[in-house]
Amino acid sequence: MRTQCKPSQFIANRMQKVPPSGIRKFFDLVSDSEDVITLGVGEPDYVTPWHIREACIHSIEYGETSYTSNYGLMELREELSKHYTRRHNVYYEPETEILVTAGVSEGLDLAIRAIVNPGDEIIVVQPSYVAYVPAIIFAGGVPVTLGARPENDFKITADEIRAAITNKTKAVIINYPNNPTGATMDKSDLEAIADVIVEHNILMISDEVYERLTYEGTHTCFSSLEGMRDRTILLNGFSKAYAMTGFRMAYALAPKEIIDAMMLIHQYTMICAPITAQIGAIEALRNGEEEVEKMAREYNRRRKLIVGGLNKIGLDCFNPRGAFYAFPAISSTGLSADEFAERLLNEYKVVTIPGNIFGDTGDGFLRCAYAASREDIKEALDRIGNFVDGL
Numbered sequence: 285m286r287t288q289c290k291p292s293q294f295i296a297n298r299m300q301k302v303p304p305s306g307i308r309k310f311f312d313l314v315s316d317s318e319d320v321i322t323l324g325v326g327e328p329d330y331v332t333p334w335h336i337r338e339a340c341i342h343s344i345e346y347g348e349t350s351y352t353s354n355y356g357l358m359e360l361r362e363e364l365s366k367h368y369t370r371r372h373n374v375y376y377e378p379e380t381e382i383l384v385t386a387g388v389s390e391g392l393d394l395a396i397r398a399i400v401n402p403g404d405e406i407i408v409v410q411p412s413y414v415a416y417v418p419a420i421i422f423a424g425g426v427p428v429t430l431g432a433r434p435e436n437d438f439k440i441t442a443d444e445i446r447a448a449i450t451n452k453t454k455a456v457i458i459n460y461p462n463n464p465t466g467a468t469m470d471k472s473d474l475e476a477i478a479d480v481i482v483e484h485n486i487l488m489i490s491d492e493v494y495e496r497l498t499y500e501g502t503h504t505c506f507s508s509l510e511g512m513r514d515r516t517i518l519l520n521g522f523s524k525a526y527a528m529t530g531f532r533m534a535y536a537l538a539p540k541e542i543i544d545a546m547m548l549i550h551q552y553t554m555i556c557a558p559i560t561a562q563i564g565a566i567e568a569l570r571n572g573e574e575e576v577e578k579m580a581r582e583y584n585r586r587r588k589l590i591v592g593g594l595n596k597i598g599l600d601c602f603n604p605r606g607a608f609y610a611f612p613a614i615s616s617t618g619l620s621a622d623e624f625a626e627r628l629l630n631e632y633k634v635v636t637i638p639g640n641i642f643g644d645t646g647d648g649f650l651r652c653a654y655a656a657s658r659e660d661i662k663e664a665l666d667r668i669g670n671f672v673d674g675l
């Protein structure tokens with residue numbers, strides 16, 4: 285008889301450095317409960333606009349079911365190039381400087397793998413999306429987390445970034461409008477950071493997936509700043525603004541040499557993003573503006589509702605100017621963020637996510653996604669109010 289084996293022995297060491305997502309735990313707790321209201325998941329509650337779905341359906345009927353260019357359909361890259369010139373006055377060459385990816389998630393992984401040598405440090409500004417740190421570890425890099433402070437409305441400053449840079453630093457990852465805080469950055473904040481990027485000759489990876497969900501002020505695209513186009517890997521996609529999460533449709537914009545390196549990985553691992561989703565993206569760029577603005581207006585109403593409601597309950601909530609998350613402070617209740625979220629779920633059936641999952645400076649805060657109906661938000665606020673009153 286052949287000897288038995290322990291499958292765990294085959295797992296690479298670096299996998300042990302990456303804990304499972306803390307968010308999953310909360311979704312697993314909910315899956316079998318009834319009457320649960322979720323402010324947990326960072327996903328639009330809208331179905332993708334009909335004209336986008338229809339374009340995809342027609343393309344399947346016409347038999348458009350093949351691979352595309354590794355870079356993505358040229359028609360889509362041309363639309364993206366025009367979109368960036370029009371919106372941000374920054375030009376990307378469709379042939380060589382745009383790569384269509386399966387979600388910003390893939391773009392992030394490619395960006396990091398394309399630039400990281402073993403031991404290179406990448407500064408991750410937190411609180412932030414939970415995938416950044418694992419992506420760096422998977423690539424053999426060293427994540428250096430840097431906490432944006434609540435006193436500064438969760439904006440990172442140029443001085444804070446400067447202080448975290450060492451001679452091993454390769455890049456900084458920022459995400460504004462931010463998940464989980466809803467913080468945004470003004471152009472002047474970003475200009476100061478751009479100076480640091482040049483001073484230390486490093487790259488910026490700017491995840492701008494919530495760009496279209498900016499309710500106050502205007503979004504500044506990092507690569508549109510003077511001198512930043514060649515020092516930026518810009519990631520953006522269709523998941524949030526166009527309610528297209530399941531399409532897995534996004535893109536990376538960067539100088540040719542960097543796109544070439546990302547392409548090398550992409551062509552051997554993904555070949556190309558799904559053609560149906562790419563056709564949907566073309567339709568979204570050509571005719572989706574009205575729907576994007578309509579959804580953004582509704583998120584804005586919900587934002588005011590939830591921020592007002594949380595403040596009224598006594599949970600001090602700073603003003604999120606973008607994305608679809610409110611990030612109230614809960615430390616006044618005497619509970620940790622974990623305890624608060626777990627008890628709120630078990631006792632009042634409202635899903636929220638403890639802020640510490642997104643980084644140390646998120647401790648004492650709670651992420652409440654308001655990509656939920658106004659009725660659900662009102663009911664969730666009633667329940668949160670009752671929970672806090674009863675403490």
Ligand SMILES: Cc1ncc(COP(=O)(O)O)c(C=O)c1O
Nearest residue numbers: 326387388389413463521523534
């Ligand atoms: C900041 C941020 N970046 C990237 C993603 C992933 O986006 P995609 O669906 O395009 O992979 C998310 C999803 O929540 C996010 O919040």
